[in-house]
Amino acid sequence: MSAPENNETGPRIDEPTGTATMGHEWDGIEELNTPLPTWWLYTFYACIVFAIGYCVVYPAIPGIKEGSHGTFGWTSRGQLASEMDAAKAARAPVLAALDATPIEDLPKNPELLAKAVAGGKAAFKVNCVPCHGSGAAGSIGYPNLNDDDWLWGGTLTDIQTTLEHGIRQPGDAATRTSMMPSFGRDGILKPADVQDVVSYVRQISGQEPGNASAQRGAALFAANCVACHNPDGKGNRMFGAPNLTDKVWLYGGSRTAIAETVTNAHAGVMPAWGNRLSPATIKMLAAYVHSLGGGEAFAAPAAPAADAASTGQ
Amino acid sequence: MTNMDPKGLTRQPPKRLHAETQAVYPRAVDGRFRRLKWAVMTFCLAVYYITPWLRWHRGPYSPDQAVLIDLEHRRFYMFAIEIWPQEFYFVAGLLIMAGIGLFLVTSAVGRAWCGYACPQTVWTDLFQHVDRLIDGDRNAQMKLAKAPWGPGKIVRRLGKWSIYLLISISTGGAWIFYFADAPTLAREFVTLQAPSIAYSTVFVLTVTTMWFGGFMREQVCIYMCPWPRIQSAMLDEKSLLVTYKDWRGEPRGKKSPTGAPLGDCIDCGLCAAVCPTGIDIREGPQIGCITCALCIDACDGVMAKTGRPRGLIDYVTLEDSAREKQGQSATPHWKLIWHARTLIYLGIWSAIGAALLFALGTRQHISIAVSKDRNPPYMILSSGEIRNAYAVRWKNMEGRPRKMQLVLDGPAGAKMWSEDMAKDMAARDLTRIIPADTTSPLRIYVTAPAGTAEGKLSFTLRALDQDGGQVSYDTRFDAPGAE
Numbered sequence: 001m002s003a004p005e006n007n008e009t010g011p012r013i014d015e016p017t018g019t020a021t022m023g024h025e026w027d028g029i030e031e032l033n034t035p036l037p038t039w040w041l042y043t044f045y046a047c048i049v050f051a052i053g054y055c056v057v058y059p060a061i062p063g064i065k066e067g068s069h070g071t072f073g074w075t076s077r078g079q080l081a082s083e084m085d086a087a088k089a090a091r092a093p094v095l096a097a098l099d100a101t102p103i104e105d106l107p108k109n110p111e112l113l114a115k116a117v118a119g120g121k122a123a124f125k126v127n128c129v130p131c132h133g134s135g136a137a138g139s140i141g142y143p144n145l146n147d148d149d150w151l152w153g154g155t156l157t158d159i160q161t162t163l164e165h166g167i168r169q170p171g172d173a174a175t176r177t178s179m180m181p182s183f184g185r186d187g188i189l190k191p192a193d194v195q196d197v198v199s200y201v202r203q204i205s206g207q208e209p210g211n212a213s214a215q216r217g218a219a220l221f222a223a224n225c226v227a228c229h230n231p232d233g234k235g236n237r238m239f240g241a242p243n244l245t246d247k248v249w250l251y252g253g254s255r256t257a258i259a260e261t262v263t264n265a266h267a268g269v270m271p272a273w274g275n276r277l278s279p280a281t282i283k284m285l286a287a288y289v290h291s292l293g294g295g296e297a298f299a300a301p302a303a304p305a306a307d308a309a310s311t312g313q
Numbered sequence: 314m315t316n317m318d319p320k321g322l323t324r325q326p327p328k329r330l331h332a333e334t335q336a337v338y339p340r341a342v343d344g345r346f347r348r349l350k351w352a353v354m355t356f357c358l359a360v361y362y363i364t365p366w367l368r369w370h371r372g373p374y375s376p377d378q379a380v381l382i383d384l385e386h387r388r389f390y391m392f393a394i395e396i397w398p399q400e401f402y403f404v405a406g407l408l409i410m411a412g413i414g415l416f417l418v419t420s421a422v423g424r425a426w427c428g429y430a431c432p433q434t435v436w437t438d439l440f441q442h443v444d445r446l447i448d449g450d451r452n453a454q455m456k457l458a459k460a461p462w463g464p465g466k467i468v469r470r471l472g473k474w475s476i477y478l479l480i481s482i483s484t485g486g487a488w489i490f491y492f493a494d495a496p497t498l499a500r501e502f503v504t505l506q507a508p509s510i511a512y513s514t515v516f517v518l519t520v521t522t523m524w525f526g527g528f529m530r531e532q533v534c535i536y537m538c539p540w541p542r543i544q545s546a547m548l549d550e551k552s553l554l555v556t557y558k559d560w561r562g563e564p565r566g567k568k569s570p571t572g573a574p575l576g577d578c579i580d581c582g583l584c585a586a587v588c589p590t591g592i593d594i595r596e597g598p599q600i601g602c603i604t605c606a607l608c609i610d611a612c613d614g615v616m617a618k619t620g621r622p623r624g625l626i627d628y629v630t631l632e633d634s635a636r637e638k639q640g641q642s643a644t645p646h647w648k649l650i651w652h653a654r655t656l657i658y659l660g661i662w663s664a665i666g667a668a669l670l671f672a673l674g675t676r677q678h679i680s681i682a683v684s685k686d687r688n689p690p691y692m693i694l695s696s697g698e699i700r701n702a703y704a705v706r707w708k709n710m711e712g713r714p715r716k717m718q719l720v721l722d723g724p725a726g727a728k729m730w731s732e733d734m735a736k737d738m739a740a741r742d743l744t745r746i747i748p749a750d751t752t753s754p755l756r757i758y759v760t761a762p763a764g765t766a767e768g769k770l771s772f773t774l775r776a777l778d779q780d781g782g783q784v785s786y787d788t789r790f791d792a793p794g795a796e
């Protein structure tokens with residue numbers, strides 16, 4: 001192999017093309033030094049000029065502590081801030097409309113309702129998911145919001161109140177509150193009595209056939225529980241007292257679980273979101289929770305959703 | 314390397330970073346290919362400018378523009394065909410057909426696309442006619458280019474560039490009409506009420522048209538366009554090329570100095586003078602030749618005047634050129650087309666076309682898509698019933714509202730209701746009127762009695778009018794396992 005450079009002969013003119021070579025040669029293969037077209041070269045110069053200008057007006061040159069700022073003062077943070085502002089401005093009319101609409105009137109405006117549900121879905125992900133789960137299906141001790149069983153009421157207004165004032169929140173006068181006695185722990189009922197009450201509750205919820213224990217339990221229930229849970233066991237939303245005859249159990253419906261509840265009682269809490277979220281956000285959250293399939297006082301939208309649906313995809 | 318330069322060609326190359334652009338001033342010519350080129354050019358420009366103004370009635374719910382790419386509503390209209398975004402494979406298929414069509418044409422008749430139909434060729438041709446109109450033919454143009462700047466030259470240049478600009482603006486201007494209702498957009502455009510994207514599109518296309526057609530011209534073909542490179546890989550000795558029959562033309566010359574017999578080429582240089590890319594075809598096949606055949610016209614004219622047979626420069630394959638040299642006759646053109654590669658391209662091309670037509674003819678104009686809620690997968694209601702939720706999208710792809718029925722096929726006792734109705738109205742089927750050309754999302758809840766096991770569930774969508782049509786979607790019903 002010959003040296004890449006050959007100074008004895010230097011670059012030569014290639015005969016067939018009339019173009020100079022680069023002056024090097026590998027195994028007999030040479031490279032033509034084909035000149036660039038003029039316009040190509042000037043485009044290249046223009047790119048250089050553009051690049052210099054770019055470095056002046058935009059942050060481009062790295063430094064030890066920080067890079068150059070550029071005369072336009074552009075920053076990616078600034079761009080993000082302005083995009084966020086724009087998004088906020090775009091949301092403003094919807095939020096204003098929500099502020100102006102009492103929640104019970106929301107179903108009359110299907111378009112606004114749809115926006116509220118969408119906004120509520122997002123707010124739910126941020127605020128509510130830790131307890132209620134991302135699908136709002138809850139878990140033991142945290143209510144499932146998809147079903148049709150409501151401790152404190154399932155209309156839009158009820159949900160709004162619960163959200164705003166929370167449950168058992170000290171310092172909020174309007175908070176939802178009640179206190180089930182710890183019948184077993186405080187000695188109101190003896191352990192055997194607790195078992196009898198459990199038998200009765202299992203009977204009225206259709207999980208066990210009636211028996212002697214349940215009969216004894218019925219009397220104990222009438223003496224101790226009806227004030228909140230009602231004589232028919234269907235509960236009372238004023239006290240957040242659950243319906244004991246249905247199939248939905250917040251703390252479990254097995255013998256052990258019910259006995260545990262009667263012995264120690266439960267008093268779940270939920271923050272008063274009125275302190276932290278704007279009224280419009282609370283309305284959106286209420287609309288979303290109401291839309292999950294169990295919302296009460298359902299009002300059919302003005303037009304069937306299918307007709308009002310937008311064109312797309 | 315010491316002896317590589319026996320002819321003493323070695324000299325210092327000039328210290329230049331670039332090659333001077335050789336301006337091309339092609340001379341006007343007339344002949345059969347020039348006339349064909351006029352016809353193709355007229356046709357292409359007419360198609361481009363007239364298409365967006367054609368109307369096609371589609372009823373009150375759809376636009377009446379025959380060809381419309383409606384980006385805002387995500388629809389593509391082409392006469393009787395309407396394409397939704399999920400059917401974009403039709404457009405992909407068309408593009409593939411266009412690509413293979415190009416191969417097919419190349420395989421059959423060589424670089425005909427470049428010579429006649431490529432927009433770069435059509436617009437360059439147009440601009441070169443403007444040059445001739447304002448500055449005169451080749452010689453006058455060359456003279457003017459060399460002349461010093463003076464009032465006359467300035468006026469001519471300004472006049473020429475204004476016409477360039479007019480052509481460019483109308484080129485860019487026509488483009489936007491494919492994307493919106495043409496008459497409306499035209500009105501908005503001149504009253505300055507069109508969306509800014511319309512103006513910026515026209516601006517960009519005006520600049521590129523003016524630049525590529527008015528100034529870059531053959532440079533685009535030689536340096537920028539990928540097609541000639543692909544093309545060179547596709548040509549072989551059976552491809553139709555514009556070829557100078559050197560065995561007939563050489564030795565060229567007007568008059569033999571020695572008296573020895575000369576070839577047919579009288580070395581008038583006319584073939585090089587008319588060439589729009591400024592090359593001399595007598596140097597052999599080359600990448601700069603777009604096979605526009607104008608040199609054939611020029612040479613035929615000369616041969617007629619000198620009383621020799623036409624076709625010294627002609628469309629001929631390299632193979633045939635060699636055969637003619639031996640005195641055999643050339644393969645007839647129809648036979649050239651009739652070879653395996655062309656037939657294979659034709660087969661692929663028509664297979665794709667037929668498949669597209671078939672898909673177009675049999676496609677459903679209603680469709681359904683279901684996505685089941687998986688978080689939570691099922692719900693127990695206070696009555697003990699099991700509820701599943703589904704997001705169902707009903708699609709009416711026709712330009713009129715249609716009555717449709719959604720039918721549930723699932724576990725015994727299962728019933729459905731939707732978010733827009735009360736639960737006690739739950740049933741096994743729901744009927745809705747779906748607006749024209751619309752996808753309607755609807756949340757569907759299905760409840761089944763306590764104790765129902767998980768299993769299959771499907772939704773069927775039926776159009777309840779004369780045209781009918783039905784589609785199904787299979788999904789599942791989730792339930793708690795046996796405890």
Ligand code: SF4
Pocket residue numbers: 426427428431432433434533534535538539540541603
């Ligand atoms: S080389 Fe490219 S730009 Fe030129 S005519 Fe052919 S396809 Fe068109």
Ligand code: SF4
Pocket residue numbers: 555584587588589590591592593594601602603604605606607608609
């Ligand atoms: S050489 Fe002839 S066919 Fe080729 S581009 Fe020039 S005029 Fe056209």
